Amino acid sequence: MAKMEVKTSLLDNMIGVGDMVLLEPLNEDTVIDNLKKRFDHSEIYTYIGSVVISVNPYRSLPIYSPEKVEDYRNRNFYELSPHIFALSDEAYRSLRDQDKDQCILITGESGAGKTEASKLVMSYVAAVCGKGAEVNQVKEQLLQSNPVLEAFGNAKTVRNDNSSRFGKYMDIEFDFKGDPLGGVISNYLLEKSRVVKQPRGERNFHVFYQLLSGASEELLNKLKLERDFSRYNYLGLDSAKVNGVDDAANFRTVRNAMQIVGFMDHEAESVLEVVAAVLKLGNIEFKPESRVNGLDESKIKDKNELKEICELTGIDQSVLERAFSFRTVEAKQEKVSTTLNVAQAYYARDALAKNLYSRLFSWLVNRINESIKAQTKVRKKVMGVLDIYGFEIFEDNSFEQFIINYCNEKLQQIFIELTLKEEQEEYIREDIEWTHIEYFNNAIICDLIENNTNGILAMLDEECLRPGTVTDETFLEKLNQVCATHQHFESRMSKCSRFLNDTSLPHSCFRIQHYAGKVLYQVEGFVDKNNDLLYRDLSQAMWKAGHALIKSLFPEGNPAKINLKRPPTAGSQFKASVATLMKNLQTKNPNYIRCIKPNDKKAAHIFNEGLVCHQVRYLGLLENVRVRRAGYAFRQAYEPCLERYKMLCKQTWPHWKGPARAGVEVLFNELEIPVEEYSFGRSKIFIRNPRTLFKLEDLRKQRLEDLATLIQKIYRGWKCRTHFLLMRKSQIVIAAWFRRYAQQKRYQQIKSSALVIQSYIRGWKARKILRELKHQKRCEEAVTTIAAYWHGTQVRREYRKFFRANAGKKIYEFTLQRIVQKYFLEMKNKVPSLSPIDKNWPSRPYLFLDSTHKELKRIFHLWRCKKYRDQFTDQQKLIYEEKLEASELFKDKKALYPSSVGQPFQGPYLEINKNPKYKKLKDAIEEKIIIAEVVNKINRANGKSTSRIFLLTNNNLLLADQKSGQIKSEVPLVDVTKVSMSSQNDGFFAIHLKEGCEAASKGDFLFSSDHLIEMATKLYRTTLSQTKQKLNIEISDEFLVQFRQDKVCVKFIQGNQKNGSVPTCKRKNNRLLEVAVP
């Protein structure tokens, strides 16, 4: 959205009137009242047309900030409240955009704020013009020239602590873009008398105090100065210190500024040396010395100071000393030297000091110009700022005031001319009829002063050049003759007798009626000051100085260029420079700032009406307003005019479609403004009388209020309506929500109630059905029970006759049968495995089946053993039969038996067939060999044992040598009667033979074998099968054995362990054989 631009105007929120052209009625009182009113409200600026009146506030106001600069930048002159920035902006834009050179003329009396105003203008222009490193340097140099010039050209006076004691005109030069290029400064008439003498309460130029306060000890020594002000005659003592001013700090500022402006170090030093020399000159004192020829002579009292000055400046001491004692006058190629008396010597000293200082000042200005001058040759646009001392009226007015006031007179002249010219030009430009305006033209006063034939300045020059005794009195006489008839000249002794009795006019004075008031001038000193005499001896002495700067300041001292012509007088010099200035100003577009001083105390908030009235008078402000209002008081371009007042007429409000001028015409017709009150220019409307404008303003104000009310009304209506609509909408939304909520709640209530009721009803129904079903069931049960009982009764009644006695037994049997049946059926499933060694057997279910259960277990075991046996082959059966036989024979009888159970019975351990050693043995035996084994045959005589092969066949028992296989004995089985053995764990056995048989000749056999059980068993079985007789097997630990004819007892005893596991046999005696069993 485009930013809406608020059109403002000077006319908004005015305090008094911002433009005095609008004052009604117009007179001195209203003008002063208006200024006062505005001043009291801190509005220090007021316009008269395009002229800015500035009243010095003597306090810093917050109206020069960068924001303010921005406010005024590129705004119309009349758009904002009056401000010096508005004028600066107008001037700068006119220069930049319309290519018009500008000058800004700042006038006002001392302390009114001219210098401040000029600085504000410069700073504003610096702020708004182009930027960039180069441009900034130029700006900085231009701005920094101020502190330098102020140090040397300003002083504290009773009116102003920083009063400019010279006139300054500065041209700032710009390029076509409006960027600053450089500048040129012109200075006018430095008040050099201040160097040697200051009025009470005032000071010398700032630089002296700054130097003494701010210089380092080193610098002071170099300059041969002391810090104490009181050491110097030229420094007025009563007000050496200024409140709120730090001279030492300012000294540093100035040196810094000099550096920025471009002073070389040695240049700055030279300048300070000159300043020191001036100070020290004041300390040279003279004493009278009488000479024989009666002429007065003077002598320097203390030559020390002179010596130091000469050292500083490089002047030969004797030359300077002589210059202070003699004066050489050259006339007609003749040099005449006269001595100087004390007064003349002092005059010469002061003249030298003044000249030295004022020439130094001019040199400074030139030096600054050299630095700041534009570096290019391109065409430049120029803005001149003139800060010149204002009109001065003191108690004692002398030549200086005369000159100053003359300058102001000229400025007023140019002001009137240019203002009128501008006014006239505008009328012509706008095609408005020009009416002649009555106003006071001060050209006549200017003429009184500057006329070349009978002007006061011309008279003064004439007097000065005239031979013979010339005094101020003769000058006054001359004026009295020449100017007597002039309207603005007053003198007691003039030819005209008008003032003969005017006691306010002393005899030694003349009075001029300046445009700004009457000023009484003391004629004393006019001639002298106009001559501005510096004795040639002094200027020549200066020229001879070793100090380059001083030498250059006194070119006339060069004897080669000796010039007998008198130098131009101060008056004519000034007149000439003013004339050039005026010419210069006339080519430019003028802008005026007129400064007013509100009080003499340099105090804020005090508005001394008398003082202001005086200034208003001599500044000719009233005249100014009158000139401006002569034709038409107020003018304004059509567009802003229409913009401002269009609300006053229906056709133009709110929008006017046609050209602005037509709009304004319609507007003015509609408002019935008398035709003579306004005029239509090309681009502006001209209003003759401020009253008309105020009427317009009042109407506008009224209308604005109405409009504001209207806007307010519509706005309020709109606001209420939107508020209402919003409320209504909100209400509907809230109501809808609430209804919805309420309905929802009600629905939920109904729903839950319905559920409760439903559940109760369902419960009730269910209970009813349940009750009925239960009842029904009970009925059915009753019926069944009744039927059963009934049936039972009937059956029992029917069958009672058949089962009366046996029924119980039968039932019991049946039940028992059933139980047994069930037991067997269950047992069928529970039978354990068929392994004969399995000891498991299900537990007994009924006690009464106990014996059955045991029997069954036994039967089952037998059966499974049978089953197991049935699996055996014949061979296996044989083996088991043998093993069984062994068991029957030895189990629980012989301790050796258990170890034999696990050993299979092999029979023929010796494989005679296969061993060729026993081939013969084998061939000898025809029968089947049942046992073939190596045994130990115990010797019956001594109990020793020998190995024999023991062979058992079907019918015989054979013993053979183990080594040779040769048969040793052969016993038929029928001859074997008995086998004896111990009950212990040993392998001894005896074979008893039938008494009387062939084999029995040697007696019974006694053997020991590892396979005793097998041998005994097989022997038993074979005997049984062959002889059908049971072989007797005796198991006893003591038995008898037949050895040949003897019966020997074999006794088994428990042997000791030492003999190992083998039983040992020992023949104890004839009857006893002891076997030790381990």
Ligand SMILES: Nc1ncnc2c1ncn2[C@@H]1O[C@H](COP(=O)(O)OP(=O)(O)O)[C@@H](O)[C@H]1O
């Ligand atoms: N616009 C201003 N705002 C604040 N103080 C001001 C203003 N103009 C002037 N002054 C005060 O008045 C004093 C004198 O002003 P100055 O410009 O030196 O006077 P002039 O040059 O007219 O003799 C300044 O030192 C300053 O204190």
Ligand SMILES: [Mg+2]
């Ligand atoms: Mg000043």
